Amino acid sequence: MKLKLLAAVALATPLFFVNSVKAGNPQDLQRLLSTGECVGCNLSGMNLNGAHLIGADLRGANLAGANLSGANLEGADFTDANLKGANLTAAFLTNVNFKKANLNNANMTRAHVFDSNVYGASMENLTITDAEIYHTAIGVGGEEGEQIPDWD
Template sequence: MKFNILAALTVFTPLLLATSVNAANPQHVKKLISTGECSGCDLSKANLSGAHLIGADLRNANLKGANLANANLEGADLTGANLAGANLTSALATNVDFKKANLNGVNFSRATIYDSNVYGASMNDLNITNAEIFNTGIGVGGEDAEIPDWK
């Protein structure tokens, strides 16, 4: 009897884990695209490349590992959202609220980021290669950054 239970667990445990792997909820993706509102939604690893998400409500959404390359996020609210490891290559992020968001490991290469709020956001290991950043608290720096002598 114990052997049968152990054998069943050995067979079914990987299947259970496979279904719990973080992946976007298709219903949430559909809701976002159709309404522009998806506060608290699971959009992890979603392919939203080129999406027009102007003014979208994505507060506290899980966008971990999502593909937002070439997306238009103008005026979107991403307060408290998890964007860890997301791809925002060439995205337009003007007037975006990233307040208290997890931006760790986000690829902002060639993105346009103007007048966006990053107050309290976590921003470790950002890729900002060739990004245009204006009036937004994102820049090169940190503990090992060279501090210029302004004398």
Template sequence: MRQNIFLTLSIAVPLMFTSPVLAGNPAHIQRLLTTNECMRCDLSNEDLRYAHLIGADLRDANLSGSALIEANLEGADMTGANLEGSNLTGAMVTNASLNDSNLDNVNFTRAMIYDADVTGASMNNLDLTSAQIFDTGIGIGGQDPAFD
């Protein structure tokens, strides 16, 4: 009997102290995957790794905390999107619009970022380890002395 109580408590107690992971809206995920359009959608904390989102309309979407690992975002319009804390490791971000988006704390490790428009984007604490960046307004290094 004691073993049963101990076993029950060892399973139940940890569950009492966990909080549910807040994820985006399942209907929004379905809409994105079906139509390649999801303006103002809640896609936060979603697993979108390997997604083919070529030319996707993600304007003003909430993608914060999402896994976009090795996703293809070629030509995607993410103007005004919130990507804070997202993981874009190995993602293809070519000819994409990230105007006025929140890119704070985004992991761009090994990402290929070519000809992306980041005008007005917030870009604090980016991880650009081994990223390939061409013709995009993202720089690696310290503060430009011309702006002191």
């Protein structure tokens, strides 16, 4: 009986560590909120709903699955960041740098995206329902690197 219990605990223990590695780092979150800089940090799955992160430096950060809905991200730098599956619903994304970022499966429903750089970004299954997108190369059915004409 004891041997079976010990074997079950030994087999299950690695699963607890795998799940904890996937979660964001609370110290990284505190650093971002206090300094506005968090280059290369792990914020995956973090709740940043409504956060004011104007000009935040998040180059190379992992924000996979993070909740950034309603956040003000004006002028933020997400160069090489992982935003896979991130929730950017109704976020303010003016002058944001998404260069080479992973935006696969991200949700930008009702987001306000103006004058942002998406050069080299991966945007498979990006949701842009009811989003306002101006002077930013995000569109439906375009080729990678294609520039959307300015009709204003």
